[in-house]
Amino acid sequence: MNYNLYLQLPKTSKLPTLGTLAIDNNTAYFFCGNFLSASLSKPEIIFINPDGIMLKGYEPNGFDSGGREKFKYQEWFCRYATDM
Secondary structure: OEEEEEEOOOOOOOOOEEEEEEEOOOEEEEEEOOEEEEEEEEEEEEEEEOOEEEEEEEEEEEEOOOOOEEEEEEEEEEEEOOOO
């Protein structure tokens, strides 16, 4: 199933990305074609409604001076794509 991905934080006027959502135990992945477009660690479902799925979690955000990976809070709204 295809979705339009809307990143919620920070609020942007960017157009949504069309792709496929895949979720395993610790990470949510959003693929555009064969390429990984975005990932979300420790995803939690906020809600599911007739329009789509809202997820919250942590997006990779570089590394600190000690070499550990940093994360920032992020919310995704994945709207079901109706035009194929």
